[in-house]
Amino acid sequence: MSRSVCTRVCSQILKIGHDLPLILPPKLGGYWIDPPLQKFAETSPTSSHYGLDRETYDIMERDSEATYYQEFFRSRYHHSFTAVDPSLGPLLLSVCLEEEEKRLRVILRMRECSMHGVFSVSLFPNIPSAVELAKMLCDSVTVSRFDVVSYLKAPDLITAFDEHRVSLNFKFGVLYQREGQLTEEDILCNNEESEEFQEFLSILGDTVTLQGFTGFRGGLDVCHGQTGSDAVFTSFHSREIMFHVSTKLPFTEGDTQQLQRKRHIGNDIVAIVYQEGHTPFLSDVIGSHFLHCFLVVRRPFSNLEVVCLQVSVTAREDVPPFGPSLPDPPIFTESSLLREFLLTKLINAEISCYKAERFSRLELRTRSSLLEGLQAELSTRSQCMMGDSPVSTLSTSDGMRGVTEGSGGFIENFKRAIRVRSNSFDTLGGPRKTVGVPLPQKPKVTHTEDGSTFSFFTEYLIDIFVGNTDHLCWFLSPSPGCYRERWREVRHYRERTNQTDVRTDGWTDGRTDRQTDRCCFFVFQ
Structure with a gap:
């Protein structure tokens, strides 16, 4: 959208007055908004919501079964097996006999997903083979045999693969939108922080000095000051969150695009927008392949004795809905409750965004590549360990130097x-x-x-x-x-x-x- 078009649209919007939604959808669609626009007309910013329970603010898990191997296998006696299926590709099976509970616990890793099952030993007259266990989890398995893994570092490699998507660190963008600002250039060029905006940042976290900072830095420079001197950081339920605040990132005079700022915020997946005034935020105003979701916060009335903040959410249409649900009306008067809601919502938003088409395709390619490499390494190293193939077929890295070929x-x-x-x-x-x-x-x-x-x-x-x-x-x-x-x-x-x-x-x-x-x-x- 050109600056002239935005100016014309802005003037038309501002004529409407104060009863404007926080977010407007783009002309071509492609985004959902919560609460919907028709619901917004029924929302009274002066009403209060009672009975909001912060215990319902549950943080989503990106992969709820990712730690099963670490939790149920590593501390027990178990075996792992590999195979290459003609249709499914590389397979990695882990089996653990839990003698006290009299059950078998099994994990089958495939390109698209991992499958986990627990079977009572009483179901089997004899201990089943690896092939039988794999087919019990996935009837599409067609291999006739699995090879046992006997590589010393296998548990570390398997754990790293299972948990490669697990992270307790998050980074989010923070945009500051003033009255009348509708374009990306206007929003990114804001340099001064009002007292109202600073109060909002204090709800999100603490302002920290980047020089020598030892926590999660979210890609910011903590040595040479090339990404600004300060940032907003917080710890939340054993997770570390770094905020890329647009006004704290370096400002380049004469650069209307502010690429130094967009380089960080444009590579975030979720961003939060704080509005001063009543100018709506356009869902697609920030051009980015990565940004998929925005949380928008506004103080609907500045003349009330009690500070209340209104929240709205927008995301690309292929991002699944995520909790916690917005209260009805979406108004918060307690800052601690708002903090709990926003941080939970931000984390869940990013996890849901990974299910969007762009990220899901990327994750599938990454997982397939990692599993293929893991299966090949475990198979080759195990053959070397058992003396079935010469050591020279392996890389000489990781301490393998000095072992002669054909050593058995x-x-x-x-x-x-x-x-x-x-x-x-x-x-x-x-x-x-x-x-x-x-x-x-x-x-x-x-x-x-x-x-x-x-x-x-x-x-x-x-x-x-x-x-x-x-x-x-x-x-x-x-x-x-x-x-x-x-x-x-x-x-x-x-x-x-x-x-x-x-x-x-x-x-x-x-x-x-x-x-x-x-x-x-x-x-x-």
């Missing part, structure tokens, strides 16, 4: 080393030689009582049984909480085989209070 993999090296160590014990369990185990990753090193050195990793998810004649089991578990379960199995094995003495290296009698050495091995004599 970690498992084979480990078995050979353990057999040598097992033969070094006499009938009294005395050690005779020192053994070192070459590993394909930078290991943690522990020294046993006899002075021999064993290297090991944390968070290894499989059990290795080295021969019946060796009578040795090596357990590495994802957390100290797993040791009680592993120790119980060792005790049962000892009772079944009439073993009266168990030598423990790196752990003692199933204790779970040591946080540093997350592995143990038991030598039966």
